[in-house]
Every structure is written in C-alpha cells, then in structure tokens.
Amino acid sequence: MGSLGYVFASLILAVAYSASAALVMGTGLHAQIVPLWVPAGIALAAVLRFGMGVLPGVFLGNLAFNFYLTSSWVDSLLAANLLSSLMIASGATLQTGLAKYLIDRFGANPLQPSHHHGLYRFILFAGLVTCTLNATLGTLSVYWIVESPGSAGFLNDWISWWMGDSFGAILVTPLVLALLTPRHEMRLKRWLRLVSQLSMVILAILALNHIFLSHLQTQLNRSFQQDIRMLDAQIKAVVQQNLSDLTSLESLVLPEGRPDPEAFRTRVLEIQARNPSVLAYSWDPLVPQHELETFEAETRRLLNRPDFAVYGASLHPEDPFVPVQFVEPLELNAPALGFNLLSLDDRRRWVLQAQRSGRPLATQIINLTQAPKEPGMLILHPVYQSQETNPLLGDKRLVGFMVGVFTVERMFRAALQQIGLQNIEFALSEQNVDQPFFTTAELPQQSPLYSRFLLDVAQQRWAIEAYAGLDYMAMHPASNAQLMQTLLVVVGCMGALLILGMHDRERTLMAQVHRRTQELAHQARHDDLTGLPNRFRLMEAIQQRLTFMPELPFSVLFIDLDRFKMINDSLGHQTGDKLLRLMTEGLSRRLIEGSELYRTGGDEFILIVNGDIPHAIQEAERFLHLCSRPVEVDEHHLQLTASIGISHYPEQGDSLDTLIKHADTAMYRAKARGKNCYEIYDQGLTTAAVHSFHLEQxxxxxxxxxxxxxxxxxxxxxxxxxxxxxxxxxxxxxxxxxxxxxxxxxxxxxxxxxxxxxxxxxxxxxxxxxxxxxxxxxxxxxxxxxxxxxxxxxxxxxxxxxxxxxxxxxxxxxxxxxxxxxxxxxxxxxxxxxxxxxxxxxxxxxxxxxxxxxxxxxxxxxxxxxxxxxxxxxxxxxxxxxxxxxxxxxxxxxxxxxxxxxxxxxxxxxxxxxxxxxxxxxxxxxxxxxxxxxxxxxxxxxxx
The missing domain is CATH 3.20.20.450 (EAL domain)
Structure with a gap:
C-alpha cells in the first residue's frame, strides 16, 4: 500500500472509530469510560490487516471523539480538554501498535494462529496485557486533568477502562478481521459462519448490557425518588428553621422598638454557627421622617459609629424610612448600615407586601454582596408591638422588620449533607416561570434520573427540579454495573474463544498433520542421537546431485572413528553417545561451504565435499585435525582419531553404492597403515580388500x-x-x-x-x-x-x-x-x-x-x-x-x-x-x- 493509500485508509479508520465510539458511549455509567469499547477492536483489526501505517487513523479518531466529549460536559479550559484528549489518543495508538507487534511476534493472529496456544496468546496480548497501557493513561487523564463525571474511584475506573478495551480487542477484532478478509482468501461457508457467530455474541452482549442498564436505571430511579422525598422534607425543615430563627430574633426587640446590640450580635453568631446557609441578619426599624435625626443620633451612640447616617431617599414623599440599624456579622456587612429599604422599588414592594400580610415574606436575590456568584434568598419578618394606650384591645403597631439573608446553594447543600446524599444537582425557578433563577454549576444536560417538586417559602412558591448526575449513579450502593459488565465481558471472551477455536479447528488439525508429517520426514532422514542427516538422506542427496547436476564433481569421504568400541565397552554406551554428540556438534559448526556431513552407522560418517580431489584431501586433513581435539565427557578427558577413505565422482564411481564401497575400501587401507590418516581409493585397494575379506573368512x-x-x-x-x-x-x-x-x-x-x-x-x-x-x-x-x-x-x-x-x-x-x-x-x-x-x-x-x-x-x-x-x-x-x-x-x-x-x-x-x-x-x-x-x-x- 502506497503513502496515499495509507492516508486514505487512516481517514476511513478515524471516521469508523469515532462513529462506533458514538454508538456505544451510552453503555456505561461514566461520562467517558465505556465498558464495552468497540472502537478498540476496529482499530486493532485495521492495523493487523493494513499494517502500522494506519495508526494515525487510530490517533485521529480517538482524539476527535474525546475532545468533542470533554468539551460538551466539562466546564474547564480548552487546554485541559486538549491535553486529556491527546493523552488518551496517544495511549490508544501505543496500545494498538504494541498489540500488533506482540500478535505478529508470537503468531497470535485470531483467524490464523501459528500455534495451538495462539488463541490464548491473542487474548493475552490483544486484551489483557496491552489494554493496561491505555487504561492507565486514560484513567489518569479523566481522573486528574478533566475530572469527568461518573467516577467510581481510580481503581474501579481503571478496571472499567481496561475491561472495555479488552472487550473490543478480544471480541470485535476477529469480527472486523473477518470482514476485511480478501475474497480470494476466504471460504464462503466458513466465513459466513464465523461472521454470524461473532456478530451474535457481540450483539447479545450489548443487548444484555442494555437490559441490565435499563433495569439498573429503574432501581436507581426508585431510590432517587425516595432520596428526593427525604430531601424535600429536609429542605422544608431548613426553611422552617430559618423562619424560627427570625422569630427568635423578634423576641429581642425591646420596648424602645429596637433590640439590644450585644444580645442581637450574640444570637446571630449562634444561629450562623449551626446554619451555614446564613449570610446575615439585620434589624430594619420603621422610622417616621420627623424622627430621622433623633434616630441617627441614637444609632451613632449605640453602635459607637460617628459616621452612621441613613442613605437612600424614600421613593414617595409620604413614606417613612426603613433603614438598616443593626446587621450581623457586622465585619462582612458594614456597608449595609443605614441603607433605606424604601429607596429601591423592589425592596419597597416587598416591605409593603409584608406589612399588608403581617407575615414573613421570602424573595430571591440574584446577586449577593458577600457572594455575588451565589443567588440568595431574603426573608422579611415584620415585627409588631402592642399599643401602650389600649393593650387589651390587642392593637399592634409595626415597629420594623427582622431581615434574614441566605444562600440558596448552601441551604440545599446543607440539606443534602444532613440526610447523607451527594451528587444531586438542582434548578430553582418561581412557579409558572420557565427560566430558573438558580442552577448548580454542574447541572447535567440530560439525566435519566429526574424529579420536580414545589417548595413554599414565606408567601413564595418555588419549583425545584432535581437531577442525579453520573457520579450519583456510579457511587450509589444499588449500582453494581461494573460486576455485571465484567461478567458479560468474561462470558463474551469465552464465547469468542470457543467460536474461534471451532473455526480454527480444521486449519489446526491440518497444520498438526503437516507438522507431524514434517517431523516424521525429518526423523526418517536424520539421526536421532546426533541430529545429522542419515544414510536415507544421503541417498536422496546423491541421487539429486546425479540427476540434476551430473557435471558437478564431488568426493565421498568415508570416516570411521578409531577404537571407538573400546570407549563403549570400558566407559559405557552413555558416555560414548555423549562423546558422539559433542564431537559432531563441533564438526558441524566447522563445516565449510559445499560440505555435508552424514552419520551412517555407530561410529561411521560420510562427508560429501564438492570439487576436485586436492580439495577433498585438504578437507580430509582438516577433518582429522578436528576429530583429534580432546573432549571432556563425564570427567573423562577423551581424544579420538579417525581413519578416512576417499573416493571421487565420476572417476571412481557413478553411483552412491559404488562410491561408498570404494571409500570404505580406502578407509580400511588407512586403518591398516596405522589409523589417524586418510587414503585415496585406487583399483589395487579393491584387490587388497578382496584378499583381506577372504583371509578373514x-x-x-x-x-x-x-x-x-x-x-x-x-x-x-x-x-x-x-x-x-x-x-x-x-x-x-x-x-x-x-x-x-x-x-x-x-x-x-x-x-x-x-x-x-x-x-x-x-x-x-x-x-x-x-x-x-x-x-x-x-x-x-x-x-x-x-x-x-x-x-x-x-x-x-x-x-x-x-x-x-x-x-x-x-x-x-x-x-x-x-x-x-x-x-x-x-x-x-x-x-x-x-x-x-x-x-x-x-x-x-x-x-x-x-x-x-x-x-x-x-x-x-x-x-x-x-x-x-x-x-x-x-x-x-x-x-x-x-x-x-x-x-x-x-x-x-x-x-x-x-x-x-x-x-x-x-x-x-x-x-x-x-x-x-x-x-x-x-x-x-x-x-x-x-x-x-x-x-x-x-x-x-x-x-x-
């Protein structure tokens, strides 16, 4: 495949990778960790089929998917999203490349394993081992860099990632490889059976996972609704407590129409210590216009603040003043001292409504002074005193307002903490108003767990929408998704192994028959003890020479070890066998090009040497020197000699039998000369050999x-x-x-x-x-x-x-x-x-x-x-x-x-x-x- 072909294949792979990722992204509870990661198998199959040149497609596909995913739900810097995506894409690419190398190195191709353990090696190298690489890099990325929702802890996230990649690599890779098999390499019936069986296993796993997640969602939703009911009750209790706290502060108002500053401060600090949602409490008295100067002078004395003055003119000339006289904690709210509530239209409206109803009134405040990013709630509690002129008639007059300021988020978080709930997000809106005035920072766009309920707070009715985020589902005690999905992956891997084993059985049997045939053929042509070619192989080799290269001269050197029988008789055959192995190993390593050594008997060897007779003589002399080298065997220092007979083709024979017979005759002549030498055959040796034979008889x-x-x-x-x-x-x-x-x-x-x-x-x-x-x-x-x-x-x-x-x-x-x-x-x-x-x-x-x-x-x-x-x-x-x-x-x-x-x-x-x-x-x-x-x-x- 050329460079353009690799570019085109990489782009197709990137698209297929991203598309398959989008299809399976909803198979888990984590926003980014998918327990059934099909793209891992697509990537590995493509690299196995087309080579390392398509690895850029793996990188691009993974990068595009993860960058889009993190950008859609992570409110973080672009650099963090990009760094996380690069880290995950790099891990996926390295993981796929390493799996490709190991599968090729150990012959573990799932469709054509080179060994009967090939499928087990495929599962090991494609999934269990290599998938730890991206599981580690990816989990570190989503856990520390972008903090994606749905985390069940680092270890559980790592296991889910590793399991998801293993699923894709082990189950999907064989299926995609089969689909990418060229037509001329497939047997249609076996191919269809393999594709259909693997497809059914993968679809069955995905279907079972979907059924399980649906059932799990039903369980979680039921549990979530119970939690929301508890939360509703707890929020109402918190609101009621806030109203009770305002009522308790009302009791501090003296007959003079104001609370004691020290008593007010002490009581506010006590309330704030047990209620973290409280930002401030203030006393805002009702001051007629003609008493304004007296009020200011008295407040300066009480607060010891010479600069105190009421600011903000009332919107209507006939209106009195409702200034902030006391506010606690004073250190954080000092700018509010002297502020006239009737100087702003919305505050005037709230004051009049509370005055008319004679009951506390709650309103929302979009921007608070202390926490401008946290919407708050303000409660105006009117304070009345009896008329001194006619107390029995029960007439009361309005002397001012006890005001409480609370943060909505802290109030809700306090309620969650008190009932032990986490990972629930909120949206608050006024009844019949679509746009919420408050939402939590991590409100999910879509959540399978949702509930809506109403909250009545001091003449106000709020609609509260509660969402369970992915972290709620991942960490909830009722969620056992990881165990079930692990079981599905294990069952799927076993099914894939069974299918691939059945598919490969015929090929494996044929390979075993072929391998056994080769072994038997090798054994038939080689000596068991030394591993050298035997007489049968010698006959084949000489026949091939005489048939296909009759013009090529060569010599037959018949080699017989001198007095080897004495070693067997005195030291034992085991020592003799070891000596033969060590000696032949050394001789085989030192054979020159064009020479072939054969073992034809116990201590008899034949050396075929290409070339003329001088070349054969040179090799015979070298061989005698090599044979005479001492060898250590079982603490014995042994040294052998050899006798060599030489016959030459074609002058001294045109068949193997003739050449061996003449070389054998020459070898016996060498022994007769005193051994440890060579002898070249001539016709006279045959006569002498015949004479010697008859004399022996x-x-x-x-x-x-x-x-x-x-x-x-x-x-x-x-x-x-x-x-x-x-x-x-x-x-x-x-x-x-x-x-x-x-x-x-x-x-x-x-x-x-x-x-x-x-x-x-x-x-x-x-x-x-x-x-x-x-x-x-x-x-x-x-x-x-x-x-x-x-x-x-x-x-x-x-x-x-x-x-x-x-x-x-x-x-x-x-x-x-x-x-x-x-x-x-x-x-x-x-x-x-x-x-x-x-x-x-x-x-x-x-x-x-x-x-x-x-x-x-x-x-x-x-x-x-x-x-x-x-x-x-x-x-x-x-x-x-x-x-x-x-x-x-x-x-x-x-x-x-x-x-x-x-x-x-x-x-x-x-x-x-x-x-x-x-x-x-x-x-x-x-x-x-x-x-x-x-x-x-x-x-x-x-x-x-």
Whole structure:
C-alpha cells in the first residue's frame, strides 16, 4: 500500500472509530469510560490487516471523539480538554501498535494462529496485557486533568477502562478481521459462519448490557425518588428553621422598638454557627421622617459609629424610612448600615407586601454582596408591638422588620449533607416561570434520573427540579454495573474463544498433520542421537546431485572413528553417545561451504565435499585435525582419531553404492597403515580388500578347526647361558597357502576383533604343550605369551585365565604375560589395576617392545613388572649407532634401579651379545642363540 493509500485508509479508520465510539458511549455509567469499547477492536483489526501505517487513523479518531466529549460536559479550559484528549489518543495508538507487534511476534493472529496456544496468546496480548497501557493513561487523564463525571474511584475506573478495551480487542477484532478478509482468501461457508457467530455474541452482549442498564436505571430511579422525598422534607425543615430563627430574633426587640446590640450580635453568631446557609441578619426599624435625626443620633451612640447616617431617599414623599440599624456579622456587612429599604422599588414592594400580610415574606436575590456568584434568598419578618394606650384591645403597631439573608446553594447543600446524599444537582425557578433563577454549576444536560417538586417559602412558591448526575449513579450502593459488565465481558471472551477455536479447528488439525508429517520426514532422514542427516538422506542427496547436476564433481569421504568400541565397552554406551554428540556438534559448526556431513552407522560418517580431489584431501586433513581435539565427557578427558577413505565422482564411481564401497575400501587401507590418516581409493585397494575379506573368512575357519600352531623361541640368561624362558610365537598352517607368519594375519585379527578368541586358543594350546612336557619329565622354563590389549582389558580376563590354568593344572608362575605400551595408553588406570591383580594372582608380567611407545617413566614406576624387553630395533644397531647403545645402557640401568629384569630381543651377532653382557643385561633371545622352532624341535633338559 502506497503513502496515499495509507492516508486514505487512516481517514476511513478515524471516521469508523469515532462513529462506533458514538454508538456505544451510552453503555456505561461514566461520562467517558465505556465498558464495552468497540472502537478498540476496529482499530486493532485495521492495523493487523493494513499494517502500522494506519495508526494515525487510530490517533485521529480517538482524539476527535474525546475532545468533542470533554468539551460538551466539562466546564474547564480548552487546554485541559486538549491535553486529556491527546493523552488518551496517544495511549490508544501505543496500545494498538504494541498489540500488533506482540500478535505478529508470537503468531497470535485470531483467524490464523501459528500455534495451538495462539488463541490464548491473542487474548493475552490483544486484551489483557496491552489494554493496561491505555487504561492507565486514560484513567489518569479523566481522573486528574478533566475530572469527568461518573467516577467510581481510580481503581474501579481503571478496571472499567481496561475491561472495555479488552472487550473490543478480544471480541470485535476477529469480527472486523473477518470482514476485511480478501475474497480470494476466504471460504464462503466458513466465513459466513464465523461472521454470524461473532456478530451474535457481540450483539447479545450489548443487548444484555442494555437490559441490565435499563433495569439498573429503574432501581436507581426508585431510590432517587425516595432520596428526593427525604430531601424535600429536609429542605422544608431548613426553611422552617430559618423562619424560627427570625422569630427568635423578634423576641429581642425591646420596648424602645429596637433590640439590644450585644444580645442581637450574640444570637446571630449562634444561629450562623449551626446554619451555614446564613449570610446575615439585620434589624430594619420603621422610622417616621420627623424622627430621622433623633434616630441617627441614637444609632451613632449605640453602635459607637460617628459616621452612621441613613442613605437612600424614600421613593414617595409620604413614606417613612426603613433603614438598616443593626446587621450581623457586622465585619462582612458594614456597608449595609443605614441603607433605606424604601429607596429601591423592589425592596419597597416587598416591605409593603409584608406589612399588608403581617407575615414573613421570602424573595430571591440574584446577586449577593458577600457572594455575588451565589443567588440568595431574603426573608422579611415584620415585627409588631402592642399599643401602650389600649393593650387589651390587642392593637399592634409595626415597629420594623427582622431581615434574614441566605444562600440558596448552601441551604440545599446543607440539606443534602444532613440526610447523607451527594451528587444531586438542582434548578430553582418561581412557579409558572420557565427560566430558573438558580442552577448548580454542574447541572447535567440530560439525566435519566429526574424529579420536580414545589417548595413554599414565606408567601413564595418555588419549583425545584432535581437531577442525579453520573457520579450519583456510579457511587450509589444499588449500582453494581461494573460486576455485571465484567461478567458479560468474561462470558463474551469465552464465547469468542470457543467460536474461534471451532473455526480454527480444521486449519489446526491440518497444520498438526503437516507438522507431524514434517517431523516424521525429518526423523526418517536424520539421526536421532546426533541430529545429522542419515544414510536415507544421503541417498536422496546423491541421487539429486546425479540427476540434476551430473557435471558437478564431488568426493565421498568415508570416516570411521578409531577404537571407538573400546570407549563403549570400558566407559559405557552413555558416555560414548555423549562423546558422539559433542564431537559432531563441533564438526558441524566447522563445516565449510559445499560440505555435508552424514552419520551412517555407530561410529561411521560420510562427508560429501564438492570439487576436485586436492580439495577433498585438504578437507580430509582438516577433518582429522578436528576429530583429534580432546573432549571432556563425564570427567573423562577423551581424544579420538579417525581413519578416512576417499573416493571421487565420476572417476571412481557413478553411483552412491559404488562410491561408498570404494571409500570404505580406502578407509580400511588407512586403518591398516596405522589409523589417524586418510587414503585415496585406487583399483589395487579393491584387490587388497578382496584378499583381506577372504583371509578373514579363512581365519575364522582356522580358529574353528584349530589350524594355528605354536613355535617357541628360547631365552637365555647372560650370566650362565642357561635356558631361562620360552616365548610362544603363533603360526597359521593354512591348508592352501602353507605356513603363514603372524605378520600376515595378526593385524587382521586385531582389526576384526578375532584376536580375543585367538588369544584364548593360544593360551589353551600353550597349557596343553606345557602339560605334555611336564608329563615327559622335562624341565619347562617360564613361557611368555603375548596378550593383546583387547583381551587383557576384558572385565573377566583374570577369572578366565585362572580357570584355564586350573583346568590343566599349570601353576600361574609358569606363565609370563607380555603386554605392550599401547595397552597402558588406552586406559591407564584400568590397565594398571588389572596388572596388579594379575601380579597378586601369581603371574609374571613383562613389558614388550619397551622404548617404541609413548608411555611415561612416571607411569612405569607404578607397573608391577618382572621383565622389560628391549625391542630388536635398538639391538640390531649395536656397534653402528651410539645413540641406540646409549638407550640400551639407560634401559638396563633403569631396570636395575627398579629391580626389574631386562631382556634384549633380536641378538644375532657376537658383538651384540658381548655388548649386552658387558652392560649387565640379564637375558637375551635371538637367531644367534635360537630361532623359533616347533615343539618337537625344541630341546629341553630332563628333570634330574
């Protein structure tokens, strides 16, 4: 929508806002707070439909309505009305904008919620939360700035405002949104059902509210009429009291025809103290013209006022004077002293009427001296005295007038206060006169509560019109509008929620089905543990590449974690799973653009890398480095390595199966090279893989058919050259290939985990041979057997070997178990504990190939060893490499310091033999002294 479109939409919104406000303004008891505020919903729906650009329409509509409303009933400055209207309009605009933001942010559109909690969020954000904003600003405005009528207190006004805005935002917003829905986005039947249902709910709420207000008005009117009857009686009592007070003042008139000044003053002050409507009392005597000078002189003496004089000439020459002689309170009414009532036409008329009737006469005074803005009432009470010449005849003569001046408003307010009423306004007029001579300052233009009654006051009859303002209705005990209207709003919100829920049920169900389908599709294509794409997703991705981008080269990197099974076996699968999650999270974050990582098995991954082979090699090297980073899992410091095989499309395969098979073959070649490296596939690897596969199958058969044979290599003591031990070396008598050395099948056995059953078979074969030699009465030295790490780290290794030796009756000291440094490196704590258990059980322990590994000397001192074996790689260079000789010398010295026997392997020359003997080496073995031979070629001494 362009800028002109927003301007046009804002103007339409402003008109709609003001018009709807005018329609619902009579739904409450407050002049400005409407408990069912429809415009809030119109504004929010328009902003949701057309965007924030129509917010000016909300501001203008609210401003126009509130300024007109306050100007019509608030007698205050224009600035106050404008400030209040600006404050309310700003609050409404901010409230609508905030609701729009929250609804969009949390997907709470009432017609299309993005979540199954969307409707609850709509009620929360559109109404209950955001409506507190304008409720606070608006209530502060009408409560403190313009003081609009109908207030029930700040808290109740705030609740009514908040409730009214919530009604509009929650109930009206969905209806207007539905009406603003474009035709192409609606399904007519569902749309009609939604509009009709929401309309019926809103109309029902408004109708119920109207019925309730009508019933409430009837109750309030009945109560109001009762209050007016009480007020009528109280006003009459106040008037009668005023007349009684005048009569009591008449009794103060002395025979001299005047009251005593001090007694008069005291009595007036007493009356004024209990009657706040009294402004003044005065004594106005009747003075013949010929006695005027005497009267003035006597009054100066009585009042001690030398300046006293009667002023104002009588209108008729034959008229006497009726001057003000005494007036109280004097301080406020001193200018009235000496005023002649007969000098003004209306006063003369009142005096003559009171004189003729002989009774008090009440008249209204438009402007009072003390309170010019307060109309007053003046009562002339004629005072008569008996004739001294003939008192029995009862003849009386008029001596003057006792005059009382009262404010009408104070008289009425006093009457209200005495009966405990508030917030009732009045208009007073003479009977049969339309224009009132007195009205209260806040007289409502229209009031549903009205009463008219007549008041007779000293020969006058006044018509009194009483109005109950909005404050009367809001504060009256019979008014419970807020509770009922709150209930209506709650019921309406529940109805709207039910309707919207039913309307959205089909869409919600479809969304749930779609979402669940997506979740299942994601689960079908991703690994549960790591969240990586799985083999199924890999097949889809490769198929898409081959179909849509056949010219794009890429490489398949088959990644297998080295020795991961050992972590599962030793630390548990839970630790292994955590390690996989942490490692894959780190690898996923560091993938370069164009690379995709998949998990295809327990510890197997496939990495797809776009580009040529050098790019794949670069990524393989980077991946090996990332895999080798240490990871902390459950207080274990773990470090893995990986073996990677690489195949490249299209040179090494044009299908996924072929590429994976070739990468897998290359990966096994990498493992065979020592692990923690990568290998690029070539055709020769396939041949080697086929050979390895067949060899593995033959090895399984060999274990089953016991095709393994044992050879023994003698070990000699250098001190006396006697035989001190035999090392068991395994050979494989292959039915086709003949006798195979261990180098051709031991690595394969370790890789396929056949090394464990092979190890137990070798131990049993060694026990059988030892038992055979012992039965032949031959002297059998300790027999050394190599134990693989996988076998030794088994939890039941000690129990198993004890059971085998016990079955053959072989003593444990007859066996020397040879281990390598790699065993210590894999799990140092467990391995050392296992070795101590073996040593305590009586087995001899030897560390084979010492010096070729990476174990620390600090760890060596904790190993319960009987023998260190120097690797032949050091022995063969004796006499050629001084460094190797230095190492041998150091190892021999280390063995002596730790009380561990030292044996050197690979002794093949006399020079090697002499050097080792000269350095104090304990024992040797090698081709010079004896090659590995079958059992029948070994010569053993007989027991003497």
């Amino acid at each position: 033959d090895l399984r058969v060999a274990l089953k058919e016991r095709q393994l044979v044992l050879h023994f290599q003698p070990q000699f003591n250098l001190k006396d050259t006697h035989l001190c031990g035999l090392e068991v070396l395994v050979r494989w008598q292959h039915p086709v290939k003949g006798l195979l050395p261990p180098g051709q099948f031991i690595d394969l056995a370790e890789e396929t985990n056949l090394i464990v059953p092979m190890g137990w078979q070798i131990i049993e074969m060694a026990c059988e041979q030892i038992l055979m030699w012992q039965e032949m009465q031959l002297m059998v030295p300790p027999v050394a057997i190599n134990i693989s790490p996988q076998q030794l780290l088994e939890a039941d290794f000690l129990e198993h070997i004890n059971e085998i030796l016990a079955r053959y009756g072989i003593t444990r000291s007859q066996f020397e178990l040879e281990i390598t440094e790699s065993l210590i490196m894999q799990d140092p704590d467990y391995a050392i504990a296992q070795l101590h258990a073996l040593r305590e059980a009586g087995y001899r322990l030897a560390l084979d190939d010492f010096g070729t590994g990476y174990s620390s000397l600090n760890r060596l001192k904790h190993l319960p060893l009987d023998r260190l074996k120097i690797d032949y790689s050091f022995t063969r260079d004796i006499g050629k490499n001084p460094r190797d000789e230095a190492i041998i010398t150091t190892v021999i010295a280390l063995g002596k310091s730790l009380n561990i026997e030292v044996l050197a392997e690979g002794v093949e020359t006399q020079a090697q033999y002499d050097f080792l003997r000269a350095q104090g080496c304990d024992s040797v073995q090698g081709f010079m002294l004896g090659r590995p031979v079958p059992r029948h070629e070994l010569e053993l001494s007989r027991i003497a």
